[in-house]
Amino acid sequence: MHLNNEISKSIKDFITRSQQYRDSYTPVFYRINNPEEETKLKNLLIEKPFIQVFDTINNQLKDLVKGLNPSVIHNETTINEAINRYLQNKEILKYGVWVYYPWLEKLVHILDEEEYILVRTNRNKHKITQEEQDLLRQKKIGVIGLSVGQSVSLTLAIERGCGELRIADFDVLDLTNLNRIRSGVQNVDLKKTVIVAREIAELDPFLKVTCFDDGITEANIDRFLSENGQLDLLIDECDSFDIKISARKKAKELKIPVLMEGSDRCTIDIERFDLEPDRPVLHGFVDHMDMSVYKSLKTMDERIPYIAPVTGIETLSPRMKASAIEIMTTISTWPQLASAVTYGGGITADISRKILLGELNISGRFFIDMDELISDKKNESTKIEEVTEQKMTVTEIEAYIHNNNLGDDNGEIIDESIIETLIKSASKAPSGGNNQPWHWHYQNNTLHLLMDRSAVGAYLDPDYISSYISLGAAIENLLLEASANGLEVKWKFTPEHLPNHVALFRFKTGYNADELDKKLAAQINSRHTNRKHGLPVELNNDDLLQLKNLAETIEGVNLQWLIDDEQKKALGDISGSTDLLRIFTPKAHQDFISREMRWTQEEIENSEDGIGINTLDMSNNDQIGLRLIKDERAVTFLNKINGGSAFRKTAIRQFQSSTSIGLITLPDASSLNYLKGGMAAEKLWLAAADLGYQIHPVNVPVIFFYKQNFQKENDLSLANNRHISELHEKFKELFNITNNIAEVFLFRLFKADKSERRTIRKPIIKTLSFGNK
Structure with missing residues (x-):
């Protein structure tokens, strides 16, 4: 117990001592050829005898002498003689500058600024000429956001691509950041600005770094861009969409070029407001939106229409699309990899240099996708040929x-x-x-x-x-x-x-x-498919009985209702599982994205059929999810990781919000019975509309059950047949039905507002013809 107390006290003492330097990132310089500075350094060493001292000035002088006379080849003797001549009898201990890093409690002896920069950038030549290096030293770069921005900032510092770096981030380092941010576990819970500024100071204590620990706000954006000299380049790596917009608007006013790198597919955005003062921000992707309302939006679903055009949903990598679908189900946030962040930092620094030196004047969005540039040779596409018959004349x-x-x-x-x-x-x-x-x-x-x-x-x-x-x-x-x-x-x-x-x-x-x-x-005219969640209303058994009796006026039809909450949940899980199966079956997926769905208004108007995405009564989040699964490669990967549980959860929520689930059956699976079932379904649908109900057909499960049990040429795999069989057994148990019954029409019945948009219909001239009289 006594030993534990001693350890605890020692730890607390160390924590107390280190707290005084928690936000420190500025090194202290001692030029001890000045007596006052020498006295200060002596006092520091007396006060803190535990400080570690590193003196490699002789090694640095060797590099300096070699760099000043690159044509001379030295041995150990001649290099030391050259150093002595260069020092001109100055005391080596007092030469240069001693740099103290309070947060490290380390003291380092280095060359002073001009010589230090000369030696440290010597290996840049002539990829960067001395004239270019001198010009870059006059440039000011601002970096907003220090996840990807950390790699960018450090690469700029290593290459010395500027003379001043302003960095902004309000966040602290989390353990989850260490999958992509090069730092140590001792820095967890430390401000990201402090971490980056320290790393730069440990690399180059003479490079000016200004930290904005609160991130970028309306109150400090002008200072960030203009105080002590206007930025020559703004690099945006922040996650906050409204800051992306407001910072660009300010940069546009000041004619500051903006550069942004997205780690997925190394997406590069360049906006040369210095050369194109009238250029729309973010390439015009958000011109059609009122950005002033963005801050007032509370939910992600409200914000998605503003964010999606900028991130480029269609241009994400397949794995990022699959990951996006899994957010808030199997993962909690957008994934990023250290490899992508690291080479993104290098590419951004390279582009920054070219912009600042006037070697790159272009604007636009570019992709440097490693998966496309370097990959195994792919087999020719096995795209499924769609065989369609011609319409009869x-x-x-x-x-x-x-x-x-x-x-x-x-x-x-x-x-x-x-x-x-x-x-x-x-x-x-x-x-x-x-x-x-x-x-x-x-x-x-x-x-x-x-x-x-x-x-x-x-x-x-x-x-x-x-x-x-x-x-x-x-x-x-x-x-x-x-x-x-x-x-x-x-x-x-x-x-x-x-x-x-x-x-x-x-x-x-x-x-x-x-x-x-x-x-x-x-x-x-008012009947329509409604896919909304149902409103909480009391079950009316008389309405259900009336609809049942009406549907069963069609010969052979039987209508069953399922109203128990647990049963509805189980049925929703079955429906969601078959929705997933549909997505993961290549031919079904291809039909869904190209034959059934219409993704733009132009597609809707040109085809005059299919389901417009704007008619689906879906939230913005869900619409994005649907667009993500257009990519066959993303769907393949989603299947590989057993993903897609969000689709099941959506189906379960829909079913649980319904007043009842209905199933129309007929005695056997003949073509004639499916025709009769369609008549019954429409009759009850119209009657339900008259009673103020909405209907959402959910026939994917019963179609898969048909494919397994009755289709003449079953193309399902053995595993899928087994899976469907298991689902079908649960389904039959829920509705208490036997084998060989034709399960014709499964649907949700509920109360909700009417859908705002309806599916398009072909003009009558294309569906009606008149023959000779």
Whole structure:
């Protein structure tokens, strides 16, 4: 116990002594050829006899003499003689300067400033000429942010790429920083500015370093840029987005060039405000945004639209994209590697020198990506060929109808404008990936529904089951709209002609629609897919019963509700797992990013189909996550690290926020039953809209279950088949259903605000044709 107390007291004494130098980074100079300075040094050594003393002045003088006369070859004798001649009988102990580092409690004997700089930069020649070195000595550089900025600052100091360095950071060193910041564990919890300034002072005590320990603020930005002389170059390595913007605006006003290096792919941004005073900040990436509101934004989701254009979400490396998806699930922040930070520091210092010497005058964003510059030879891309059929021409449709005896004219003549009204409503039906797989053809008083084979056959449309559901929904809309317009419809499926010909319809005027049909038809235009989280509302069993009864008016349909919270959570996990499987399956992933999703407004308008990312009711964070998985390499790596749990968590939250989860089933998995299931789904969807509910189809699980159990050519791997089988067993247990039942339509039912944006539809001229009368 006594020994422990002694140790504890000794440690406390050492801590107390070291605290007085905690924020110290300025060395003390003693030129002892001056008697007063000599006395001060003697007093220091008496007061602190434990100070370590290092005297290598003789070695430094050797380098100085050699550098001054590089053509002379010396041996040990001649070099000492040359040193003595150079000293001119001056006492070597008093030559130069003694430098005391309080935080190290070390005293070092070195050459004085001019000679020290001459010797230390001697090996720069002639990569940097003496004239260039002298010019750089007059330059002032400011560095904001000292994670990547630490490597930049030290490299600049080592090369002596400036005469003054201003460094700014409000943070202290954490243990997690030591994966990329070259420092010692003894510096944890020390100000980053102090650490960097000390390292520079230990390297070159004559290089002027000014620290801004509070980082850059509105109060000190002007001092940082201009006090004691304006900066010649601003290097931005800070994490604070509003500081990036405000510092650039000030730099632009003062015509100070700005340089930024991002460690991922060594992204280089150069903004020559000195040469281009009208140049937009950050290359114009944020010109369309009101940056004045950024500071008032509270959440990351609010800030993402401002940050994303600057970081370049699409241009991140695959591993960074995968890592970004994992933030706040398996990792807590953006990753950085020492290798990238180190060579980024070197590249930044190199570019800084060229800018300051007038050798580089360009602005822009550049990438020095080591993975692209130096890598193993890659195999040719194994991009999956997409096989799509051509849409049938009107002539081919007419021939098909004639050859298959589908063209009798028993129906009443209906005006083409009425037919167009019916088809406009039919086309408002939902479809998987918004593929709109229908084509309508009116001929000889008969309306024919054909499958548009050019729109179908995606990975998640095995045996066209998703398209059949969509076609069934379109049929339901057509029937309801016809009823509301006073038309009696005689119609039938044509199963013997599937998948080309789906159904035919004949009309008769003078029909009196019942009130239910009118009510449902009135919801056709407002019905839409809503992917929001549900609002907390009390469950209304009467509503669920009404929707069930309505759906089951379609022959063979059964609708089940799942309302237990734990069951909804389990179902959400199943759904999220199949979402991940979809992402990790190359063909499904390719379909998702190129066939289903529309990433820009231009893509939406050009294709007139697919799902616009702006219609997904997603947070900004989630939209970024979706954009990140566009990169096949990022997805491959995400799969390798068993990542993507965020997708499961999102699905679980969605399911738990729902009033109920519904499942439409039919007795067997025939094409006709999927058509019927689509009719039932649309009928209940319209009724749910009338009751104020929202619906979100989540059919990915049941499609994978179909692929495993019924698809004619199952392309799933053995491992994926096993995984799907396990998920399916849990699913069947939740809904208490047996094998071989057709699980047609799985959906969330909930209350929420309507979606602000809707998916686009093709113009009717592309989905309706008229034949010869």
